[in-house]
Amino acid sequence: MGKKNKDFVEKITAMEDDFAQWYTDVVKQAQMVDYGAVRGTMIIKPYGFAIWENIKNELDRRFKETGHQNVYFPLFIPESLLQKEKDHIEGFAPEVAWVTHGGDEELAERLVVRPTSEVLFGEYYAKNIHSYRDLPMLYNQWANVVRWEKTTRPFLRTSEFLWQEGHTCHADQQDAEEETKRMLEIYAEICEKYLAIPLIKGRKTEKEKFAGADYTLTIESLMHDGKALQSGTSHYLGTGFADAFNINYSDKDGETKLVHTTSWGMSTRIIGGLIMMHGDNRGLVVPPKIAPIQAMIVPIAQHKEGVLDKAYELRDQLKDLIRVDIDASDKMPGWKFNEYEMKGIPVRIEMGPKDMEKEQVVLARRDTGEKEFVALTDLHTRLPKLLEEIQQNLFDKALVHREEMTTVAKNLEEFQKVLDEKGGFIKAMWCGDQACEEKIKEDCQATSRCIPFEQEEVSDSCVCCGKKAKELVYWAKAY
Amino acid sequence: MGKKNKDFVEKITAMEDDFAQWYTDVVKQAQMVDYGAVRGTMIIKPYGFAIWENIKNELDRRFKETGHQNVYFPLFIPESLLQKEKDHIEGFAPEVAWVTHGGDEELAERLVVRPTSEVLFGEYYAKNIHSYRDLPMLYNQWANVVRWEKTTRPFLRTSEFLWQEGHTCHADQQDAEEETKRMLEIYAEICEKYLAIPLIKGRKTEKEKFAGADYTLTIESLMHDGKALQSGTSHYLGTGFADAFNINYSDKDGETKLVHTTSWGMSTRIIGGLIMMHGDNRGLVVPPKIAPIQAMIVPIAQHKEGVLDKAYELRDQLKDLIRVDIDASDKMPGWKFNEYEMKGIPVRIEMGPKDMEKEQVVLARRDTGEKEFVALTDLHTRLPKLLEEIQQNLFDKALVHREEMTTVAKNLEEFQKVLDEKGGFIKAMWCGDQACEEKIKEDCQATSRCIPFEQEEVSDSCVCCGKKAKELVYWAKAY
Numbered sequence: 005m006g007k008k009n010k011d012f013v014e015k016i017t018a019m020e021d022d023f024a025q026w027y028t029d030v031v032k033q034a035q036m037v038d039y040g041a042v043r044g045t046m047i048i049k050p051y052g053f054a055i056w057e058n059i060k061n062e063l064d065r066r067f068k069e070t071g072h073q074n075v076y077f078p079l080f081i082p083e084s085l086l087q088k089e090k091d092h093i094e095g096f097a098p099e100v101a102w103v104t105h106g107g108d109e110e111l112a113e114r115l116v117v118r119p120t121s122e123v124l125f126g127e128y129y130a131k132n133i134h135s136y137r138d139l140p141m142l143y144n145q146w147a148n149v150v151r152w153e154k155t156t157r158p159f160l161r162t163s164e165f166l167w168q169e170g171h172t173c174h175a176d177q178q179d180a181e182e183e184t185k186r187m188l189e190i191y192a193e194i195c196e197k198y199l200a201i202p203l204i205k206g207r208k209t210e211k212e213k214f215a216g217a218d219y220t221l222t223i224e225s226l227m228h229d230g231k232a233l234q235s236g237t238s239h240y241l242g243t244g245f246a247d248a249f250n251i252n253y254s255d256k257d258g259e260t261k262l263v264h265t266t267s268w269g270m271s272t273r274i275i276g277g278l279i280m281m282h283g284d285n286r287g288l289v290v291p292p293k294i295a296p297i298q299a300m301i302v303p304i305a306q307h308k309e310g311v312l313d314k315a316y317e318l319r320d321q322l323k324d325l326i327r328v329d330i331d332a333s334d335k336m337p338g339w340k341f342n343e344y345e346m347k348g349i350p351v352r353i354e355m356g357p358k359d360m361e362k363e364q365v366v367l368a369r370r371d372t373g374e375k376e377f378v379a380l381t382d383l384h385t386r387l388p389k390l391l392e393e394i395q396q397n398l399f400d401k402a403l404v405h406r407e408e409m410t411t412v413a414k415n416l417e418e419f420q421k422v423l424d425e426k427g428g429f430i431k432a433m434w435c436g437d438q439a440c441e442e443k444i445k446e447d448c449q450a451t452s453r454c455i456p457f458e459q460e461e462v463s464d465s466c467v468c469c470g471k472k473a474k475e476l477v478y479w480a481k482a483y
Numbered sequence: 484m485g486k487k488n489k490d491f492v493e494k495i496t497a498m499e500d501d502f503a504q505w506y507t508d509v510v511k512q513a514q515m516v517d518y519g520a521v522r523g524t525m526i527i528k529p530y531g532f533a534i535w536e537n538i539k540n541e542l543d544r545r546f547k548e549t550g551h552q553n554v555y556f557p558l559f560i561p562e563s564l565l566q567k568e569k570d571h572i573e574g575f576a577p578e579v580a581w582v583t584h585g586g587d588e589e590l591a592e593r594l595v596v597r598p599t600s601e602v603l604f605g606e607y608y609a610k611n612i613h614s615y616r617d618l619p620m621l622y623n624q625w626a627n628v629v630r631w632e633k634t635t636r637p638f639l640r641t642s643e644f645l646w647q648e649g650h651t652c653h654a655d656q657q658d659a660e661e662e663t664k665r666m667l668e669i670y671a672e673i674c675e676k677y678l679a680i681p682l683i684k685g686r687k688t689e690k691e692k693f694a695g696a697d698y699t700l701t702i703e704s705l706m707h708d709g710k711a712l713q714s715g716t717s718h719y720l721g722t723g724f725a726d727a728f729n730i731n732y733s734d735k736d737g738e739t740k741l742v743h744t745t746s747w748g749m750s751t752r753i754i755g756g757l758i759m760m761h762g763d764n765r766g767l768v769v770p771p772k773i774a775p776i777q778a779m780i781v782p783i784a785q786h787k788e789g790v791l792d793k794a795y796e797l798r799d800q801l802k803d804l805i806r807v808d809i810d811a812s813d814k815m816p817g818w819k820f821n822e823y824e825m826k827g828i829p830v831r832i833e834m835g836p837k838d839m840e841k842e843q844v845v846l847a848r849r850d851t852g853e854k855e856f857v858a859l860t861d862l863h864t865r866l867p868k869l870l871e872e873i874q875q876n877l878f879d880k881a882l883v884h885r886e887e888m889t890t891v892a893k894n895l896e897e898f899q900k901v902l903d904e905k906g907g908f909i910k911a912m913w914c915g916d917q918a919c920e921e922k923i924k925e926d927c928q929a930t931s932r933c934i935p936f937e938q939e940e941v942s943d944s945c946v947c948c949g950k951k952a953k954e955l956v957y958w959a960k961a962y
Binding site for chain 1 (some may be wrong): 489517519520521526527528529532535536542553554555556557558559560561576577578579580583584585586587594596606607608611616626627629631634642643645670674682691826918960
């Protein structure tokens with residue numbers, strides 16, 4: 005054991021000392037990502053990608069159940085096409101990557117590597133929608149997108165990331181608005197039930213909405229360090245893109261009308277949220293419902309006769325019940341414990357010669373560190389139940405944390421004091437004037453996260469200007 | 484019915500008249516693709532993408548069963564990194580897209596949009612492999628790649644396409660060569676058993692192998708028009724990339740050794756093969772095992788009482804058995820027949836008032852056009868069996884076609900005559916000299932497709948130079 009072993013998990017920075025460094029240490033040590041050769045890009049390693057695949061599968065199933073079809077649109081957008089919707093190009097132009105040459109030749113027109121694909125879908129829909137019979141047209145694609153960001157961090161902000169983008173066309177406003185809401189609810193379900201991330205659902209302000217949208221719905225979550233993360237957005241685009249791209253249809257009476265469009269997306273960014281929501285100073289904590297491995301069997305004294313055979317037998321008995329794996333490598337059990345704690349595997353199953361004698365195993369929970377002895381005959385009922393308890397506990401803990409970190413502020417002094425002392429969400433009334441929103445951003449570095457669907461009147465005057473309040477807003481420093 | 488209806492399937496060019504135009508008509512009319520805004524790119528529409536998803540799922544399952552892990556590597560490759568492996572950069576440089584600007588700034592180093600990712604994986608493996616315990620390392624990614632092609636056709640050759648690329652590292656040559664073969668066999672299984680595409684398996688010549696490989700294994704198929712299609716390749720890269728990227732490991736005795744690497748890929752190109760293999764003058768024909776919809780219910784006289792109810796009931800009864808859908812739109816049955824024939828849906832289930840009385844349906848096969856009456860009580864056994872028969876028939880027909888279109892040639896005169904008169908595969912002996920291969924390509928526009936695993940001695944002298952033959956080669960004009 006004197007020799008340095010590359011498999012051994014290195015110590016990570018404590019989150020209280022340096023949260024950003026803790027995050028970086030965890031994503032590296034838990035084998036989630038590696039840095040790409042190009043600034044701001046990431047390599048998603050098998051463990052990180054397996055988590056993304058689980059999220060993807062859950063989302064994709066729900067998209068299909070709600071009538072959406074998957075498609076694939078090209079990576080490149082001609083510069084002239086991106087310019088068709090004015091707000092849209094203004095929002096994205098500063099952060100796109102440009103292709104200027106193909107082989108040895110300079111291109112006649114520069115190409116944008118897609119930062120999002122509204123314009124490509126817009127042009128397609130204009131050509132392919134003719135009649136009310138064609139509506140709604142409900143497309144989704146799983147794709148990579150590129151945004152040339154100045155400051156990057158794995159998952160949270162990368163020059164290239166993976167996502168899905170839904171783009172839909174509807175005959176009227178009501179149908180499109182229902183779609184916008186429906187997709188937000190699907191994102192919310194995945195976050196709350198699978199990722200154990202409690203959410204505030206609401207609408208973005210005019211200032212924070214998507215470039216080109218009528219309005220943007222959002223789900224906002226609060227990370228361990230008290231900063232907010234936008235976790236998924238769904239945009240009602242009204243008839244703006246339809247007008248810019250001439251997407252119209254004949255209704256039942258033969259009248260020509262513009263369609264109403266939506267778009268919505270969730271990205272690998274949510275994995276950053278997962279890490280910052282549940283992780284601790286021993287590493288990652290992955291909620292069971294999304295964990296690539298829900299339980300890891302670690303044989304104890306595996307050189308003793310029968311231990312490994314019994315451990316493999318156990319793996320085979322459990323593998324149709326849960327996602328289980330076994331580590332029978334020649335590493336010491338303690339090292340294995342560290343590695344799977346770092347990776348946040350929900351349950352460790354320990355089994356040694358004494359357990360074999362007693363026909364039991366030890367179950368160790370990653371979230372609380374608690375251990376329990378379980379008879380082999382009870383494992384089939386106890387394990388799934390334990391996974392449920394862990395899932396629920398992670399959600400409950402996150403909710404308690406958010407509630408502790410949510411504070412009402414009635415004026416800017418209180419607002420600043422909360423930010424200085426604890427951070428978190430600030431619930432404060434707003435007059436609706438963008439000037440106040442901008443002043444808060446400038447003075448306090450906090451942004452409006454959303455106008456929550458569940459409104460309360462925590463005061464009757466705007467937290468910034470003191471004039472009559474219009475609505476409650478959640479504010480926070482954000483990723 | 485006088486009014487032009489956009490849903491109605493337009494007439495397509497007969498394949499005998501103009502095969503290329505027939506192909507273009509089919510991919511458009513069957514709703515597989517649309518053209519992208521950038522030259523040579525394609526939009527994969529829902530129906531085309533659903534076929535790709537089915538292929539992808541079958542491949543992905545087998546990759547995982549054989550121990551491979553999915554990952555995601557970045558889209559961009561720095562120019563300097565691509566140049567590390569000399570043969571590799573020479574092979575790809577003429578056909579890559581270059582990113583030169585990010586936002587408003589010119590980049591210090593140009594970036595390549597990946598045409599393939601050997602160099603990125605190479606650099607990663609060099610950093611992440613240390614000991615024999617780390618081997619084999621078996622990665623795969625599903626991704627888009629870009630190759631700036633001059634002449635493009637949907638699926639067959641596009642500036643951007645979707646594929647998977649496997650990249651693996653092994654301790655020794657034997658293990659790497661076994662992997663190379665294993666992955667080729669997986670491709671072969673998908674092609675033969677799912678896509679009903681009969682194959683010739685073999686090795687590429689030195690001239691035709693992948694840029695940077697020791698050798699390339701390939702599966703080659705013969706399209707309806709007598710041209711060959713390379714349908715999947717698996718490369719044994721030896722220690723060339725390991726040497727260029729310094730990918731080494733300590734073996735059990737502490738000695739430092741280079742790893743042996745492989746790479747292998749299958750792309751959306753195979754969908755082009757599927758179309759050209761089974762399609763006919765009524766459109767696409769999709770083998771049941773890969774068909775997004777295996778049977779389409781078309782109600783007859785659906786305005787009559789009970790017909791639609793009964794049709795939906797039938798759909799619900801069948802949906803756990805096969806992939807079934809129903810078209811209850813107000814289009815005429817004849818139009819629906821045309822549409823689903825164009826889309827190549829294997830079976831049409833017709834059901835009208837008379838059938839209801841007799842408690843039967845009509846099953847119409849897409850491949851042969853044959854119809855049969857089947858009692859509702861027999862449908863659960865007959866339908867799956869019929870789908871199997873169709874699957875087998877498509878494969879058998881394709882095999883007969885390939886055999887009819889495979890001809891032995893013993894000298895260049897015979898060789899040219901076959902190409903002029905019928906095309907197809909030419910089996911001919913080769914001396915192994917690249918000069919002969921190049922002469923054949925120049926004089927006859929046919930390339931060596933592969934040196935088949937199953938060797939025969941159809942003559943004892945080279946088809947080109949007449950000197951002593953070394954091995955049998957399949958030649959053809961190819962896509």
